[in-house]
Structure formats: C-alpha cells, structure tokens
Amino acid sequence: MKNIIGLFVIGVMAFFFAPQQVNAQCSTELYVTKSMKALSKGYQFSKSYRIDGRNGTRKTIKYTCVFAKDTSYEIAMRGQDGDAEGMIATLYDAKRNKQITSFIGNKFHNSWRFKCTATGIYYLHFTFKDSKSYCGAAVLGFKR
C-alpha cells in the first residue's frame, strides 16, 4: 500500500513539475523590446536576434551578417538574468578571426560597437557563461 501511495505521489509530482521544466519558455520578444530601447542615440534599428539557449541545451546561437564598410554597427543585449548578465556576443570575420566580444575583464558588457571598414560576411555568436535563464535577445543598430 505504501508503495502504491509512493508511486502516486511521485506521479503527481512528475505531472506538476516535469512539464514546467520541459516547457520553460524563453519570451525573447520582451528582450527584443528592451534591447531596442538600449540602442544608443543615432543608431537605427536594423535586426533583432533571439537568444534562446533552451535551458542550456544550446551552447551557441549563431547568426550571419553582411556588414558594409564605412558603417558603424552596435549590438545591444538584454536578458532574463538582468542586463546582459550571463550572455556574450562575439563577432568573427569571414576567416573566423575574432573582432569583438562583450565579455572582457570578467565583465558582461551590455553592448558593443564595430566600426566596419571592410564589406563582408561576419558571424555573430551568442554564448552563455554562468547563465541562470539562458534567455534574452539582442538588436543590431547601424549608423553611417
């Protein structure tokens, strides 16, 4: 009888808790809005990037960009952990050389700017470090 009650309790707990774990949604839209507000004055919104690490199962979220020379690009990030805490935005050129990262000196920067002087393909990678939520968004702004 105790075994049956025990199994019943485990079953009930599994029903209530397991779905929450599986379906923990990352509402990136909210963080797109927050990131847009964080873009510096003079930078025109261009694109948004969803950063959903699916509870840590996705280690890197990759995007590709075509950047134009003589244009300054700004990335602004916001996440569920507060500001850009736990999230890192790194830009690579076509030859995979790192150009800029938002994690420097053990600090998460909310934004960075890349003054592009070479039109080309660039890779924008979002990764996590000690993140609790693995959830956020970023926006790209540009200025001539």
Place this chain on the structure above:
Amino acid sequence: MMRKLYLAILSAAAMLSLPFNASAVVDSGEPVRLVNAPEQDDVFQIEEILQSIPTPLEISVLIQEVGTVYRRSDLNNPDMVNRYSRTIKKALNLGVYGTDLGYANIYGKNQDALSYLNSVQKLADDLGVGAFFDYQTIKKLAESKGNLDELITQTTLNFEKINTHLRERKREEISVLTLTGGWIEAIYLTAMINERENNDLLKKKIGDQRLVLDRLLLVLDIYNDKDGFADLIKDLTSLQEVYAQIEVIETEGEPEMREEDGVLTVVQGKKTEVKVTDDDIRKITVLLRSLRNKIIR
C-alpha cells in the same frame, strides 16, 4: 534537380566553414559551385542566408545623408498595387513598397508613407502575412508626425516579422522575393539619384553590392522551376556578371579597441576598396532600370 544541387552546394559550403565566405565569393570572381556535398539541414542554410541580408534602410539612409532631394517620381506608384496578380509580383513588390515606405519615412514624407503603407498592407494581406504587419501602429506613427525614429524602427521591425513568419512557415520563396524586391528598389533608387547627381559615395555603394546579390541568387536558384523565377534569375545573373568584373582590393590592418560614449568599440583594421568605374555604374544602372521596370509594371 536544380534545387537539390543548390541545397547540396549550401550544405557543402556550411560543412567547409565557407558558407558564403567573402573570400570564396568575392576573391575568386566566381560564385561558389560545389558538388557531391554531404546531407545537411537545408532549411537552416536558406534561413541563414536570408537572415543575413541587410535591411534596405542602410542604403536609403545613405541616400538621404548625401543630401539628395526627395522625389516621389523615383518611387513606385502606390496605386499600381492592384495590378499585381501573380504571387511573384506581389512578393517582389511587397519588398519594393517596403523600401519606398522606409525611404518616405526617412524624409519625413508622411503622406506618401501612408500611401505606401496601404500598398504594403494590401500585398501583405494577399500573401497571407497581413497579420504580422501592425498597420494601425505604423499608421498612427505616420499620422502623428512626432516620432520619426519610432516610425522607421516599427516599419523595419514589422518587415522582419513578416520575413520571420514566412520562413517559419517554410515559405522561404516568398521571403527571398520580398528581400530581393526591397534590395533592387534600394539600389535602383541609388542608381537613379547618382545618374542625376554623380555622387562618389553613391557610386561606391552601388559597386559594393556584389555580396548581397550573390547571396540572394544562391537562394533564388533553388526555386528556379517556380513561376517567374527563371526570368528574374536570368536578369539578376546578368547583373552579377557586371559585378564580377568589379575589382575589390583588400588591405589587412590591426584593429583598434577603445571606449566611445561608454560603449566598448572596435575599429576594424582590415579595409576593402571597391574599384568601381563609371562604365560599371552605367552598365549596372541600365540593367537595374530594365529589371525594376519589369517588376513594377
């Protein structure tokens, strides 16, 4: 068959970490052509290319910044919207009107913007993506004349939502047409204004479009057998052939890191220089005029 081949090309490019690598596309003078590729997630590759296409707003902002005068006659007629009955025309002109809407917004021509907004809404509805375009919010912003930045931002964001939805619904062929239409209109406007004003900055911008064109064609080729795509691809390929002749000089250099307004900033070391000639510009302008007229008529 063609579709399979191009998907294979896309997959191979990803596997080789050369997915539209600038050196592979720009330096060799020939678009990437790879065969016998391993299987990959095709849709992801298409999504990756489409997502990377820059907003036409980047070009429109340049046009405004060089001090050119706004001329409505340069843009497509918003009343032409009812003439577009084929899906390909609707999708291409959704992009064309999107660029025109953004352009009118930048110049603060709110009455024109409202006309283009109606055309965009009509085509978006026809293509089944009207729900993703927040017509009322943009209309209010255009009517209020108070917040130009917000109007431009919301317009860009709404076009992004349309394209994201199309790709999520596996309607990438509509998304690529919309992006292609938007890009053609932006470069066409640049070319027309340059023809009147002979501006070096505009010439450089026109000459610097090869990468975007290559990427659009890579996806358009996949749908070669769909209604109207073959003619569009043929015209864009003629344009690509002119771009292939334009020399791009790359110079390596050391990047510089600094703080600007409290924001971490890197000034890139590498430089590219597009050696576009007046003859190149003339050829591109002729082809663009013909192509754009085919799209809007």
